Amino acid sequence: xxxxxxxxxxxxxxxxxxxxxxxxxxxxxxxxxxxxxxxxxxxxxxxxxxxxxxxxxxxxxxxxxxxxxxxxxxxxxxxxxxxxxxxxxxxxxxxxxxxxxxxxxxxxxxxxxxxxxxxxxxxxxxxxxxxxxxxxxxxxxxxxxxxxxxxxxxxxxxxxxxxxxxxxxxxxxxxxxxxxxxxxxxxxxxxxxxxxxxxxxxxxxxxxxxxxxxxxxxxxxxxxxxxxxxxxxxxxxxxxxxxxxxxxxxxxxxxxxxxxxxxxxxxxxxxxxxxxxxxxxxxxxxxxxxxxxxxxxxxxxxxxxxxxxxxxxxxxxxxxxxxxxxxxxxxxxxx
Numbered sequence: 001x002x003x004x005x006x007x008x009x010x011x012x013x014x015x016x017x018x019x020x021x022x023x024x025x026x027x028x029x030x031x032x033x034x035x036x037x038x039x040x041x042x043x044x045x046x047x048x049x050x051x052x053x054x055x056x057x058x059x060x061x062x063x064x065x066x067x068x069x070x071x072x073x074x075x076x077x078x079x080x081x082x083x084x085x086x087x088x089x090x091x092x093x094x095x096x097x098x099x100x101x102x103x104x105x106x107x108x109x110x111x112x113x114x115x116x117x118x119x120x121x122x123x124x125x126x127x128x129x130x131x132x133x134x135x136x137x138x139x140x141x142x143x144x145x146x147x148x149x150x151x152x153x154x155x156x157x158x159x160x161x162x163x164x165x166x167x168x169x170x171x172x173x174x175x176x177x178x179x180x181x182x183x184x185x186x187x188x189x190x191x192x193x194x195x196x197x198x199x200x201x202x203x204x205x206x207x208x209x210x211x212x213x214x215x216x217x218x219x220x221x222x223x224x225x226x227x228x229x230x231x232x233x234x235x236x237x238x239x240x241x242x243x244x245x246x247x248x249x250x251x252x253x254x255x256x257x258x259x260x261x262x263x264x265x266x267x268x269x270x271x272x273x274x275x276x277x278x279x280x281x282x283x284x285x286x287x288x289x290x291x292x293x294x295x296x297x298x299x300x301x302x303x304x305x306x307x308x309x310x311x312x313x314x315x316x317x318x319x320x321x322x323x324x325x326x327x328x329x330x331x332x333x334x335x
Contacts, residue, residue: 002098029083030298047061109131115190121275122184140327144192152182154180189286190284200246
């Protein structure tokens, strides 16, 4: 894995000039967006004034503001599209290649929904599935891929809307019924595991026991959908995680003492609770994150060493899972 000194040299020799040029593009793009915003606000204000002279035209005021809002959105999208695309191709793509030349980066790519479902980490059915920033390839002997994922579900009751007259009240109720809830948002990692096994071993954040003590442990043991609750011989691991599986022997075969230590270490690095699914000789890791990774700044300078280093750390953390979990080792009959 690349060292901090390696990154410093790479930043000064390969990235600095690109960032400097892109920052000029950012400033020009921002100026155009500000000008468009001012013009559209003035246009909306003028049309509102003209329509309000006649009180019967109040509906046209709303239409004018909505139209100007739509034009503003299109203008911002038009002015920013090249900046964001150039940042991902010129900066993030170079970082990926710097970490491992065998990896490829697709800004618009994503882990497929069927793979997300196959991991069986989240029980809720997904209605909306989106993703971006796909990195994939073979590092050593291990094929990996990961991307950002936003999986959501919605509860809706269309009968309450269509069975009654159209009013503002039932329109609001209808829109609220279709409100989307996030199942998972963050980075989703998939890799070929280095041990041959069947079935599933699921590792989840231990929230119940953390907040409810022994009662929480009892509630966990009643989760029959997830399988049998299993206790691992690692005190630090048990503080943060809970394990479910169908077979005690298989669970301990998969979750060796070394793997348990690595999971604890990975949690300290990420600073957040995450999910792991070992299923049919594959490893799936879901690391929640509230913000989108690998995005360019719009309102501050792009020539920011620490911000670029953070992108490097996020990428290196995920690629480094292969070495941390010793996935390239093939001494358990797997080739």
